[in-house]
Amino acid sequence: MATNxxxxxxxxxxxxxxxxxxxxxxxxxxxxxxVNIDSNILSLYKSRLKEYGxxxxxxxxxxxxxxxxxxxxQLFLDKLNQQxxxxxxxxxxxxxxxxxxxxxxxxxxxxxxxxxxxxxFNTDLVQCExxxxxxxxxxxxxxxxxxxxxxxxxxxKEKPVLISIKSKPGSIKIDVIDGKNFVDKSLFETNKTWEQxxxxxxxxxxxxxxxxxx
Amino acid sequence: MAIIETFHQFEIRFTPILNFQTxxxxxIAPYLSRTNSINIEWENTFKQRITLNFDxxxxxxxxxxxxxxxxxxxxxxxxxxxxxxxxEPFFAIFSKIVNLEEFGQVINCLFFTVTANINIxxxxxxxxxxxxxxxxESILPFTDSDITLDQLINEDIxxxxxxxxxxxxxxxxxxxxxxxDQQNELSAEGGILADLKIxxxxxxxxxxxxxxxxxxxxxxxxxxxxxx
Numbered sequence: 440m441a442t443n444x445x446x447x448x449x450x451x452x453x454x455x456x457x458x459x460x461x462x463x464x465x466x467x468x469x470x471x472x473x474v475n476i477d478s479n480i481l482s483l484y485k486s487r488l489k490e491y492g493x494x495x496x497x498x499x500x501x502x503x504x505x506x507x508x509x510x511x512x513q514l515f516l517d518k519l520n521q522q523x524x525x526x527x528x529x530x531x532x533x534x535x536x537x538x539x540x541x542x543x544x545x546x547x548x549x550x551x552x553x554x555x556x557x558x559x560f561n562t563d564l565v566q567c568e569x570x571x572x573x574x575x576x577x578x579x580x581x582x583x584x585x586x587x588x589x590x591x592x593x594x595x596k597e598k599p600v601l602i603s604i605k606s607k608p609g610s611i612k613i614d615v616i617d618g619k620n621f622v623d624k625s626l627f628e629t630n631k632t633w634e635q636x637x638x639x640x641x642x643x644x645x646x647x648x649x650x651x652x653x
Numbered sequence: 654m655a656i657i658e659t660f661h662q663f664e665i666r667f668t669p670i671l672n673f674q675t676x677x678x679x680x681i682a683p684y685l686s687r688t689n690s691i692n693i694e695w696e697n698t699f700k701q702r703i704t705l706n707f708d709x710x711x712x713x714x715x716x717x718x719x720x721x722x723x724x725x726x727x728x729x730x731x732x733x734x735x736x737x738x739x740x741e742p743f744f745a746i747f748s749k750i751v752n753l754e755e756f757g758q759v760i761n762c763l764f765f766t767v768t769a770n771i772n773i774x775x776x777x778x779x780x781x782x783x784x785x786x787x788x789x790e791s792i793l794p795f796t797d798s799d800i801t802l803d804q805l806i807n808e809d810i811x812x813x814x815x816x817x818x819x820x821x822x823x824x825x826x827x828x829x830x831x832x833x834d835q836q837n838e839l840s841a842e843g844g845i846l847a848d849l850k851i852x853x854x855x856x857x858x859x860x861x862x863x864x865x866x867x868x869x870x871x872x873x874x875x876x877x878x879x880x881x
Contacts, residue, residue: 448852449812451662451765452715452722546834549731550710552741572735574861601741605710620683621745 548607554622557598560585565594569602570626578627587615599624655838656878659824659831660767661732663723663739665747665858668757673718674701680749681705681716684742707738711832714743721747726832729766733867740860747858759858764851764866767829769818770878772844780817780845783880808854811869815847815877847877 555567564582571577583602588594599622603614670676674697681703685691689708695701704715712725723743725732732739750756777797781789784800799816820842824831829848831839851866 448666448761448763449810449850451763451850452664452717452720546727546832547710548728549734550738551731551734551736552738553736554741570736573740574735616687621742 546607547605547612550603550605552621553602553604554618554626555581555600555602556622556624556627557588557594557596557600559596560588560594567600567602568627573626576626583613583615587613591615591617654770654772654844657769657771657835657838658729658766659726659769659835659839660765660829661723661725661729662763662765663743663863664720664763664765666720666760666762667750668760669699669719670750670753670755670757671699671718672755673716674698676753676755677703677716677750680746680753684714684746687742710738712738714746716750721750724830726830727834729867733864739863744860744863759856761852761854762858762862762866764853764863764870765849766870767824767846767848768874769824769839769846770844770881771818771838771841772881773841775817775843775845775881777817777819779881810850810852811873812850812852813847813873814849815845818842818844818846845877845881847874849873 554570554573557565558568558580559566563585565585565588566580566582569579569581571579588600591598591600599618601616601618601621603616605612605614684705687707688705690706692704692706693701694703699718702715702717704713706713711727712723715722715724721743723739725738731737751759780798785798789795789798797817797819799814802811802813804811821831821836821839823846824839849870851870853862853866855862
């Protein structure tokens with residue numbers, strides 16, 4: 440049967456960062472020139488790498504970068520290609536920290552991002568209405584330690600938050616993000632309407648079934 | 654034996670949005686607070702490509718004028734679950750793109766996954782015995798092999814390639830990305846490498862479609878693993 444699909448539709452879109460074609464034979468200085476990076480920024484990176492006990496980096500040529508098994512070389516190549524945040528000293532320090540062996544092991548088995556609305560809070564706990572399943576319209580009330588909400592300004596009832604839960608055997612991490620751009624509050628209106636209907640029905644049931652002489 | 658999903662890419666293709674380089678910024682801007690870095694290529698042209706890198710969670714989302722992509726090199730088993738990173742933020746961002754006034758329609762989607770079933774005792778000879786019934790060596794005494802199966806139903810295509818896994822060079826020579834964290838496991842030789850593409854033609858798409866395609870891909874791969 441004929442199809443409108445072409446070979447192009449089966450081809451995955453390649454998202455590789457720009458890389459100089461003569462990479463294999465370039466020195467570090469040439470490499471940086473090929474990817475159009477400022478020479479001052481390159482010096483900054485080389486001096487920072489030196490400070491972190493990597494004296495050898497100052498003499499690195501491109502052949503040292505050919506193995507992706509070295510996380511620091513991967514970091515350096517990523518930065519050369521990305522050219523983002525290169526002026527920030529904090530940026531490279533955080534990136535180098537990322538590639539220390541402790542952080543390398545931080546691979547999460549499961550990550551879920553739950554849209555939530557705050558329903559109550561006190562000094563110890565924050566209670567949230569969490570959208571567990573969007574299609575099934577399944578909501579759950581969950582409580583979290585209030586400390587994880589300390590980064591949320593103006594904590595209040597009905598405030599939307601995005602709760603990111605990352606887990607792996609033996610470990611769990613909870614990140615709470617201000618949900619103003621990430622939570623669809625209209626989804627929680629549906630739940631509110633249902634709860635109101637449910638309460639009305641319950642009250643009506645009590646009236647109907649209460650015995651006369653009770 | 655270890656089954657490692659080395660790479661996964663999910664693309665939604667739609668009719669080109671001519672002013673995407675400007676109209677997309679409002680959609681993408683809020684997500685910068687959640688990313689580690691951003692790549693912008695061909696800025697302010699129709700070819701503009703913006704990639705949000707969520708390094709801590711090992712995935713990235715890329716935007717072009719006619720498609721949005723999700724890429725990851727870590728295990729994908731949980732991506733089909735509710736509230737996974739495919740549902741939030743990938744489909745959440747896509748639903749904002751759909752709500753743009755300039756948005757036309759969805760054309761199709763591509764689900765691509767590369768999986769290595771590592772088994773050091775499973776070599777080329779065992780692959781021949783399990784999958785190649787004819788004596789093909791009379792044609793050519795081959796040292797490596799690869800089987801390609803295509804299925805066409807209506808306008809949807811499933812394309813499956815699988816063959817013996819000879820080590821990490823198998824991924825490197827094909828330019829398949831993998832996570833540095835998995836390098837040690839992937840260095841073992843033996844087993845089967847499978848890459849699977851599923852293209853679905855649809856007018857609209859939701860997370861439910863993704864879940865369905867995910868199950869379909871699992872079912873295809875399971876049939877290979879059951880034979881070894």
